Amino acid sequence: MGEQQITTPVKKPKNGELTKLQTEENRTLSSNRIFVEHLIRIGSLVLEIIKSAESGQVIDVTMSHSFAIELDLDAYAPY
Numbered sequence: 001m002g003e004q005q006i007t008t009p010v011k012k013p014k015n016g017e018l019t020k021l022q023t024e025e026n027r028t029l030s031s032n033r034i035f036v037e038h039l040i041r042i043g044s045l046v047l048e049i050i051k052s053a054e055s056g057q058v059i060d061v062t063m064s065h066s067f068a069i070e071l072d073l074d075a076y077a078p079y
Contacts, residue, residue: 007029009025009026009029009030010022010025010026047061047062048061048062049061050062
């Protein structure tokens with residue numbers, strides 16, 4: 001499960017450089033990834049796994065988020 005949803009950044013070849021397009025795609029991937037990681041970190045990411053009634057196999061995963069949680073902002077204060 002998940003192989004089709006997994007995207008990894010393009011690595012720089014040994015003694016080479018990435019193209020502008022590859023660099024741009026890596027930045028886009030990074031932006032999307034950090035959004036999801038932040039949601040996971042604050043505990044507001046909700047994944048719903050939908051399974052087939054016949055086979056029990058996962059047929060879809062939907063993502064939603066809710067910002068209706070209470071954060072302890074004092075824990076992040078710089079003092």
